Amino acid sequence: MVYLMDTQRVKRLLLVGQSIVYLIAFSSIYYQIPALYGESGIAPVAAKIEKCDASDPLNCISPLVFVLSHQLSIKPSSALQIIALLGVFFSICTIAIRATRNFLFYLLLVLLYLSIVRVGDTFLFFQWDSLLLEAGWLMVVVAATGNSPADLMSTYLVRFLAARLMFASGIVKLQSLCPTWWGLTALDIHFETQCLPTPLAWFAHQQPEWFRRLSVALTFFVEIYLPPMFLLPIPMLRAIAAIPNIVLMLGIMATGNYNFFNIHFALLCAACLEGGYTSSAIRGRGFGRRFLEFIVSVAVFGAAAVHWAMMFGIQFDPKTNTVLSKITFSKGEFEKLTKIGTSIFVHVAILAFVLVFIEFLVTVWKQSTATAQTPEPKSKKGKGKGDKKNETKAVQKSGGGIFGATGRHAFFVLFFGSFLFWTSFVPFTVIDDAASNRIPDILRDIHSRTKNFQFTNSYGLFRRMTGVEGRPEIVIEGSHAPNGPWKEIEFFAKPGNVNTAPAVVLPHQPRLDWQMWFAALGTYQHNPWFLSLVNRLLNNDANVIGQLKNWPFTNKKEPLTFVRAQLYTYRFAKPDTKVWWTRSLQHEYMPAMTKDSPAILEFLAQNSLITTKAYKTGPIDKAIDQLHTQARQLPQNTFVRSTTAFGVLLSLFI
Template sequence: MNYSTGFWFLARLTGLSYFFALLSLYPQIPGLIGPHGILPAETLLSRATQVLGPAAPWALPSLGWIFGTSVSALHLIALLGIVGSLLLLTGFLRPIGAILSWLGWLSFVNIGQDFLSFQWDTLLLEVGFLVIFLEKPGLRPRPPGPDTPPLLIRLALTFLIFRLMFSSGIVKILSGDPTWTDLSAMTYHFFTQPIPNPLAWFIQQLPHPLLHLSTLFTFAIELLLPFALLFPQPKVRLTASLGFLSLMLLIGLTGNYAFFNLLTIALCLPLIHNRYWPLLLQPNRIALPWTPIPWRHLASLAALLQLSLAIPILLSTLQLFPRSASVSWQNSLAPWHLTSGYGLFAVMTTRRPELTLERSSNGLDWQPILFSDKAGPPDRLPPQIAPFQPRLDWQMWFAALSAERGQLPGWFSPFLKKLQKGEPDVWDLLPSPPHSSENDYLRLRLDQYRFTTPSERSSTGNWWHITPGPVLLILSPETAR
């Protein structure tokens, strides 16, 4: 059985995922983790050194230890990763491109703190680690061929897509969230998701029975189709792949989830047998030796290591194996993110709280501080930004959920203080022009948002209906001094 074409595309699309991830992060670096950003990377590394001493670089692996954490140094790390992503995308200098991409992204995940804590950030590292060993070393691009990667690499990648899909389904059941068990989750999802896109408003207007069916469709794909991967028949695996692909396309068409959908689609392609690819994509049938024996053995060892880490995590997700039972060598490898647990939207939010920031020169007349992509003015069309990710806007969604529970995340206080001091790097994360606002008041309000109905939209032209909420805090000019 030969699935080599799918593995070839997995490598190329992983390179494209790295490219979008790093290119999107590049302009956000100064405001998020630069020396004058919200959560400076230099502060994190300094504290790690104070606590851990010489062991700090192993506990927090990052090229930041070598290049430094100035804006120019962090941009250089990103550029190295982007160069690596283009090499991986085009197939030049294998596996140097895959290694550069992985090291660059690992560096940011480990120093990015809250802003690089999303599941797809670690998923990219897990896929990227295996992709390093996916293709035989070479200087020039090569088209798909009949030769396939070592068996253990194939098993590790198949197990990864199984874990990703099945875990995403089972956590919904294990959470006990009534919106999943009564199939009403999708009646809330489209307007409560972090950053809806333009199509989400229209899908929200569908009749509730159809939205209930879409919840059932999600369960069927996430809980049943993964077990099709246990069967070797190409048609069975094709069915599973098409199911996963359809779910990813629907998620991508109705929301902004950065490079997650692209990367998951890439993971599905090795499930498609060569015979099902169009004729132009059929591999050259002249078999070539896959690679020198030492590299093949190294690839198998890497896959075996990854599997030994991934199996306990899946058992932990199924509540069959306590995470605390991990042995010391497994814990010591955790900072390298060779594997991770997955499971999006275990609990469905049924309301949409939004934090609204305002400023005033006199404490009486307030003007909103706009964000580029999160829900804001009621008449602003939800944006289409994926595969890029505005990471501050994303974290504002989580911050609003925390605020509704009575607390704000740790990064929020330095964010407000640097806004009030007029820190240009932080203001550059917002569409509002940077300026010194030390004499301004800042006010934080917790509003409730929902999509307008068709009749409301027709009469007002608005996409959002906003119910003003309580004022959480007011910062006076003295706070900034």
């Protein structure tokens, strides 16, 4: 048996958990704003805000940043820091104060993060940022004022999001026709080529080949076969299906630095632990019903496992005591299965939504009936004054009736929740053209008109594996002379020195380090921000330098004058060596550049990576700068962990 919770406990877990994820996200980006988005940062937010029209702020890329900057007469980057700090503050409020876990506060949180994402550009263009926004809008529904059986619908929407994300992530891996996924060899390269591996990734990389192949096959089972079970009206089956997904997240978190994503998805899976609207309803299930649920759950899960074993050729080899695995279906067969599977997923989701609505109506009716039949306490003079009519009115006033607070709550959940539910099929069905073509035009139009709010998004994690021949890694070198000597500039978390163990920076995301991974897959000409980074290093920008692990140019007699970049291929070292990595030089990534080169400055201006306006530092700016200086007394991952630990402790003891 699995542990199931009533709806209100699930609701509290989702809201507090979402607030903790917000706290991680806001504190992480706050630390990095001056370096990434400052007026002399890598991608200045001021360069975007300068294009806004003061007479029409709503059409600005981020109206809140624009309005704060103008109304308070502060720099745009200071406005962005205020937004992040407000996000931290409201996150802590919703963790610590029950009364703040309402519609208004969660609406503020999602709008604050949206304001940052809108100007975040390259450094905030990740699927977990989109997920945080979409889940944020759902939490506005979950947190709708008051508690009522309508919460059954809002928690269903959370399960639906988790199911869509994971199902699509599994499907796109095979749709990409990536040979590593089809050959079940993705984990042969994943652990050493992912953006920011952890030390445990090195050990996972050393596991035998058959185990890595089986792990890939199991990943497909977890991502494709189990998510549709999140939607079924069988609480035990939902919980059983969610547990392997949570375990998968723990495994990914142990071997890779994926910031708050794994925590966030595991939180969404917690909605699958909902067993009923009340704890008495869960306990009230008779033995017969619980036993039937158990049998059905085992049957459905077992049937899925058997089908998976057939499709992925799972066999035990007694000669080697290993489990063999191999995809047994063709690409054409997979395309047909995708059409069938997506169609089933969509229809099950719609049917489950209708069933949850019916469950809501039945629960309201039962509550109203039970309350109406409860006799009013007698007064000292004898019989109480309330008759059946008065009791019904009391139920309605207290929120128990469909025309009272319950009705208002249900109307909001149904209205906004239905909007999120139906429009989510537009981005979800991109995995299947046939399903996508059946989407009504009105839903496409609504989704298109509201896409800037990121109410719903498409997902597809780890679509293709890169680095089959090794991990491409950019090493930036600097010198005071054109002919060297060249000194390596190490980043905070990404691989550099082969003797240094992979970093563990969870739950923080050092976004510059992440983008360096993507830049290594292309050229510097296609990554304008990279030239901006080089320009900031040549100008000795303190904020940008603060994001690095070391700065070898402290000698004023030999200042940094030239910067170049080399492309290496990194691989995990063998177990019998004393280093963590081995590397080999491939070619020059970027030739030597000098400070304030006219060509570079023109290129940066064309890409809105340099400000054209001089900004004065006012008293508010100075206060914000001083506050950030205090925050930088801690290393960036320590700062984020400290705020996160504070939030977690609040959730446990308040």
